[in-house]
Amino acid sequence: MFTPGIEEIAADLGTSSEVVVGATTGFVVFLGLGPLILAPLSETFGRRKLYLICFSIFALLQIPTALSPNVESLIAVRAISGFFGSTLRFIHLRHVCMPDQTLTMQSRRWYRKRRRDHQ
Numbered sequence: 469m470f471t472p473g474i475e476e477i478a479a480d481l482g483t484s485s486e487v488v489v490g491a492t493t494g495f496v497v498f499l500g501l502g503p504l505i506l507a508p509l510s511e512t513f514g515r516r517k518l519y520l521i522c523f524s525i526f527a528l529l530q531i532p533t534a535l536s537p538n539v540e541s542l543i544a545v546r547a548i549s550g551f552f553g554s555t556l557r558f559i560h561l562r563h564v565c566m567p568d569q570t571l572t573m574q575s576r577r578w579y580r581k582r583r584r585d586h587q
Contacts, residue, residue, distance in 0.1 A: 470495075470546075481539045488539060494547030502554025510555075522555040 470477075470492060478485040510518045529549040536542035 477542070481536075481542065483539045488542070491539075491543045491546040494543050495550035495553075498547045498550035499554045502551040506551075506555055519555050522552045526552040526555075 474485045474488050474492075478488045481488070506518060506522065526549055529545055529552065532545045533542065533549060536545060
Protein backbone atom coordinates (compact mmCIF):
# COMPACT_ATOMS: atom_id res chain seq x y z
CA MET A 469 0.00 0.00 0.00
CA PHE A 470 1.59 3.20 -1.18
CA THR A 471 -0.70 6.03 -0.13
CA PRO A 472 -0.71 5.49 3.67
CA GLY A 473 3.09 5.62 3.67
CA ILE A 474 3.53 8.85 1.71
CA GLU A 475 4.76 10.79 4.75
CA GLU A 476 7.37 8.14 5.58
CA ILE A 477 8.48 7.88 1.95
CA ALA A 478 8.86 11.67 1.78
CA ALA A 479 10.94 11.65 4.97
CA ASP A 480 13.16 8.81 3.68
CA LEU A 481 13.76 10.54 0.36
CA GLY A 482 14.20 14.00 1.89
CA THR A 483 11.36 15.68 0.05
CA SER A 484 7.80 16.85 0.66
CA SER A 485 4.75 14.64 0.56
CA GLU A 486 3.36 16.69 -2.36
CA VAL A 487 6.31 15.61 -4.51
CA VAL A 488 5.84 11.96 -3.54
CA VAL A 489 2.19 12.19 -4.64
CA GLY A 490 3.66 12.64 -8.12
CA ALA A 491 4.52 8.94 -8.03
CA THR A 492 0.86 8.06 -7.54
CA THR A 493 -0.13 10.56 -10.21
CA GLY A 494 2.31 9.02 -12.68
CA PHE A 495 1.04 5.55 -11.83
CA VAL A 496 -2.59 6.50 -12.41
CA VAL A 497 -1.86 8.43 -15.62
CA PHE A 498 0.00 5.49 -17.15
CA LEU A 499 -2.64 3.13 -15.81
CA GLY A 500 -5.02 4.99 -18.10
CA LEU A 501 -2.63 5.32 -21.06
CA GLY A 502 -1.40 1.72 -21.06
CA PRO A 503 -4.52 0.20 -22.65
CA LEU A 504 -4.19 2.54 -25.64
CA ILE A 505 -1.04 0.68 -26.64
CA LEU A 506 -1.40 -2.69 -24.96
CA ALA A 507 -5.00 -3.47 -25.97
CA PRO A 508 -4.24 -3.60 -29.72
CA LEU A 509 -1.15 -5.70 -28.94
CA SER A 510 -3.33 -8.17 -27.05
CA GLU A 511 -5.46 -8.64 -30.15
CA THR A 512 -2.33 -9.22 -32.26
CA PHE A 513 -0.26 -11.44 -29.98
CA GLY A 514 -2.93 -12.92 -27.72
CA ARG A 515 -4.28 -11.87 -24.36
CA ARG A 516 -2.69 -14.59 -22.28
CA LYS A 517 0.82 -14.02 -23.58
CA LEU A 518 0.58 -10.24 -23.18
CA TYR A 519 -0.94 -10.55 -19.72
CA LEU A 520 1.80 -12.87 -18.48
CA ILE A 521 4.60 -10.70 -19.89
CA CYS A 522 3.14 -7.43 -18.59
CA PHE A 523 2.27 -8.84 -15.18
CA SER A 524 5.80 -10.25 -14.84
CA ILE A 525 7.33 -6.88 -15.72
CA PHE A 526 4.92 -5.16 -13.31
CA ALA A 527 5.91 -7.54 -10.50
CA LEU A 528 9.63 -7.09 -11.19
CA LEU A 529 9.26 -3.29 -11.21
CA GLN A 530 8.24 -3.42 -7.57
CA ILE A 531 11.87 -4.15 -6.66
CA PRO A 532 13.32 -0.90 -8.08
CA THR A 533 10.31 0.93 -6.65
CA ALA A 534 11.21 -0.26 -3.16
CA LEU A 535 14.91 0.47 -3.68
CA SER A 536 14.56 3.91 -5.29
CA PRO A 537 17.37 6.16 -4.05
CA ASN A 538 15.58 9.43 -4.90
CA VAL A 539 12.12 10.74 -5.65
CA GLU A 540 12.79 11.16 -9.38
CA SER A 541 13.51 7.48 -9.88
CA LEU A 542 10.53 6.59 -7.69
CA ILE A 543 8.20 8.62 -9.89
CA ALA A 544 9.67 7.15 -13.09
CA VAL A 545 9.50 3.54 -11.93
CA ARG A 546 5.97 3.94 -10.53
CA ALA A 547 4.81 5.47 -13.85
CA ILE A 548 6.31 2.60 -15.85
CA SER A 549 4.80 0.05 -13.48
CA GLY A 550 1.40 1.71 -13.97
CA PHE A 551 1.77 1.19 -17.70
CA PHE A 552 2.46 -2.52 -17.36
CA GLY A 553 -0.07 -2.92 -14.55
CA SER A 554 -2.81 -1.61 -16.79
CA THR A 555 -3.27 -5.02 -18.39
CA LEU A 556 -5.49 -5.97 -15.47
CA ARG A 557 -7.92 -3.28 -16.56
CA PHE A 558 -8.59 -4.57 -20.05
CA ILE A 559 -7.76 -8.26 -19.88
CA HIS A 560 -10.26 -9.91 -17.61
CA LEU A 561 -8.82 -12.68 -15.48
CA ARG A 562 -11.15 -15.35 -16.77
CA HIS A 563 -9.88 -14.77 -20.32
CA VAL A 564 -6.44 -15.73 -19.09
CA CYS A 565 -7.19 -18.47 -16.56
CA MET A 566 -10.27 -20.11 -18.09
CA PRO A 567 -10.44 -19.21 -21.79
CA ASP A 568 -12.43 -22.33 -22.66
CA GLN A 569 -15.17 -21.47 -20.15
CA THR A 570 -15.54 -17.79 -21.06
CA LEU A 571 -18.13 -18.34 -23.78
CA THR A 572 -20.11 -20.67 -21.54
CA MET A 573 -20.19 -18.08 -18.74
CA GLN A 574 -21.19 -15.28 -21.10
CA SER A 575 -23.98 -17.35 -22.66
CA ARG A 576 -25.35 -18.31 -19.23
CA ARG A 577 -25.41 -14.65 -18.19
CA TRP A 578 -27.20 -13.71 -21.41
CA TYR A 579 -29.73 -16.51 -20.96
CA ARG A 580 -30.48 -15.53 -17.34
CA LYS A 581 -30.92 -11.86 -18.29
CA ARG A 582 -33.20 -12.74 -21.19
CA ARG A 583 -35.26 -15.05 -18.99
CA ARG A 584 -35.65 -12.32 -16.34
CA ASP A 585 -36.73 -9.76 -18.94
CA HIS A 586 -39.51 -12.03 -20.25
CA GLN A 587 -41.05 -12.91 -16.89
